[in-house]
Amino acid sequence: MYRLGWLLSGVLAVVIAAMTYFLVLPGGTKKAEDGRAIIVLAPSERDFVLAEMRGFLETLETLEAMTIGLADRDMPKVATSARSRGLENEGDAPASIVAKLPWAFKSLAMDTHRAFDTLAAQAEQGADRQAILSGLGGLMNKCTTCHAGYRFDVESEVK
Numbered sequence: 130m131y132r133l134g135w136l137l138s139g140v141l142a143v144v145i146a147a148m149t150y151f152l153v154l155p156g157g158t159k160k161a162e163d164g165r166a167i168i169v170l171a172p173s174e175r176d177f178v179l180a181e182m183r184g185f186l187e188t189l190e191t192l193e194a195m196t197i198g199l200a201d202r203d204m205p206k207v208a209t210s211a212r213s214r215g216l217e218n219e220g221d222a223p224a225s226i227v228a229k230l231p232w233a234f235k236s237l238a239m240d241t242h243r244a245f246d247t248l249a250a251q252a253e254q255g256a257d258r259q260a261i262l263s264g265l266g267g268l269m270n271k272c273t274t275c276h277a278g279y280r281f282d283v284e285s286e287v288k
């Protein structure tokens with residue numbers, strides 16, 4: 130009886146370790162010549178993530194609108210734009226992509242969405258414009274930190 134308990138906990142430990150390995154840690158990366166870690170994706174997966182990235186900058190609801198809103202002292206515009214990129218409003222990425230992203234990458238991506246939420250809350254609560262601008266600078270630092278560390282390559286391009 131005693132032995133069975135040990136055996137079961139042993140099996141459980143192995144299962145948990147395997148799940149951690151496959152679900153949490155993965156996204157094995159290679160090092161590129163420019164020093165960044167390469168995340169290898171299928172072409173359609175890369176297109177998906179890059180479209181999300183351009184959305185951060187391009188669409189009328191995000192960084193562009195936030196910056197214009199700050200310049201115009203239009204805080205409701207800043208708040209709605211920031212909120213649209215917050216954690217709650219972020220659509221789920223396909224599981225196949227999530228599985229390929231390293232944990233540190235996912236964590237930084239979540240931090241970035243949280244930073245949008247923080248800015249939205251500041252704008253909603255009538256925070257000082259200067260404080261929101263400095264928060265915006267901090268948020269952009271997350272973008273550049275990740276860009277300095279990672280790049281995407283598609284499967285066929287990796288030798």
Ligand code: HEC
Pocket residue numbers: 179180182183185186192234235237238241268269271272273275276279280281282
């Ligand atoms: C967790 C990591 C991460 C974060 C955070 C991140 N990016 Fe990116 N982004 C990437 C990677 C990786 C690429 C692809 C770079 C490459 O392959 O050279 C990329 C590419 C881009 C591109 C190019 C898109 C294209 O079509 O080529 C834009 C624009 C962009 N990001 C904007 C942003 C902005 C703005 C933010 C912050 C609000 C941001 N990203 C935050 C990882 C990130």
